[in-house]
Amino acid sequence: MARHRGIVNFMTPPQLPAVVEPARLTAALRRGGVLDAGAVREVKVLHLRDTVVSHIVRLGLRYVGESAGAPQSLILKMAHAAFARTLADRGRHEVAFYTQLAPNMPPGLTPRCFDGHFDEESEAWHLLLEDLTDSHEIATVPTLPPSRDQAMAIVTTLARMHAAWWNHASLGATVGTWASIEDSALRMEIFAGHYDRFADQLGDRLSEERRILYRRLIEQSARLSQRYHSRRHVTIAHGDAHTWNFLLPRVGVADTVRIFDFDLWGINVPTSDLAYMIALQWYPERRQALERALLNHYHETLLAHGVTSYTRGALDQDYRWSVLWHITKPVWQWSINIPPGIWWNNLERVMMAVEDLGCEELL
Numbered sequence: 001m002a003r004h005r006g007i008v009n010f011m012t013p014p015q016l017p018a019v020v021e022p023a024r025l026t027a028a029l030r031r032g033g034v035l036d037a038g039a040v041r042e043v044k045v046l047h048l049r050d051t052v053v054s055h056i057v058r059l060g061l062r063y064v065g066e067s068a069g070a071p072q073s074l075i076l077k078m079a080h081a082a083f084a085r086t087l088a089d090r091g092r093h094e095v096a097f098y099t100q101l102a103p104n105m106p107p108g109l110t111p112r113c114f115d116g117h118f119d120e121e122s123e124a125w126h127l128l129l130e131d132l133t134d135s136h137e138i139a140t141v142p143t144l145p146p147s148r149d150q151a152m153a154i155v156t157t158l159a160r161m162h163a164a165w166w167n168h169a170s171l172g173a174t175v176g177t178w179a180s181i182e183d184s185a186l187r188m189e190i191f192a193g194h195y196d197r198f199a200d201q202l203g204d205r206l207s208e209e210r211r212i213l214y215r216r217l218i219e220q221s222a223r224l225s226q227r228y229h230s231r232r233h234v235t236i237a238h239g240d241a242h243t244w245n246f247l248l249p250r251v252g253v254a255d256t257v258r259i260f261d262f263d264l265w266g267i268n269v270p271t272s273d274l275a276y277m278i279a280l281q282w283y284p285e286r287r288q289a290l291e292r293a294l295l296n297h298y299h300e301t302l303l304a305h306g307v308t309s310y311t312r313g314a315l316d317q318d319y320r321w322s323v324l325w326h327i328t329k330p331v332w333q334w335s336i337n338i339p340p341g342i343w344w345n346n347l348e349r350v351m352m353a354v355e356d357l358g359c360e361e362l363l
Helices: 022-031 088-104 148-164 181-205 208-219 271-278 284-304 312-335 340-357
Strands: 002-004 007-009 039-050 054-064 073-079 113-118 125-130 235-237 246-249 266-268
Touching: 022 039, 022 113, 088 113, 088 125, 148 235, 148 246, 148 271, 148 284, 181 208, 181 312, 208 312, 208 340, 271 284, 271 312, 284 312, 284 340, 312 340
Parallel strands: 007 039
Antiparallel strands: 002 007, 039 054, 054 073, 073 125, 113 125, 235 266
């Protein structure tokens, strides 16, 4: 254990970034409006866990002087050294979300960010986030679906985020980028190559009916992409909106559901998030029990937060379109060596949703 400039460091490796030094933390918290006269005196690591792409560090803070209302702990999210360069774009992307988009959103949708930086030279990055450990929790252990009430609360926050960016004038200008028609065609060409190898490897585990569905999707992808390229009724989508990327208030805590993990955000048709959450993650009985009610609630929440001219029928049409597109997700997951326990189950679930919802009609 090394003590250096007010830091108690239990971590070797990774090396903590300079932002956790007391003076830098004091400045960040002052900018965030949560620390006035006092100053950070000491920082210590309370907990460390690794994800595939990042280190998540819970930091405990001690102050000198007046610090009423200042956070007693923070979450430091930083690049995983083993993936800092290979997945650098995801770090850059998430830092951009928290530093550029989140400040322009209604409060209570995401954890607050007090500092974020991406270093172009080293491709190291960090985020200094509000610690919600004591007030919030994920709904269930992955991959157990949430309860009905939990799912409703999650969809409320997702709809509020979508409404905040709905048809926003800055989309594609200062916020996010549009994929061109050529970009979409190239992406589909890459997908088709992955699919051929995927189908070859699966052999008779991929039925002829499913092979036909994939071939038709590839053949008609340009027409199907017109919905996205219309640039109507679009928003900032999360991109990885399974229910375990939402933090729900603990029992007795009066607060909102918060969304986290924004390394895959982008401009998209809003139902891409709903289809990912519901059709890709839930087996038919659970999906059929909640799907209509959640879509109804999502639409009502959009209207309550200022979205106009988007009918309930348009939502249904977009949802079915998104479910159909999500048959590509298991193939993409397979292509980056995600374990079969994830992509195989996603394949089965989304194919059952395609059948239940009659999505083949869109082809």
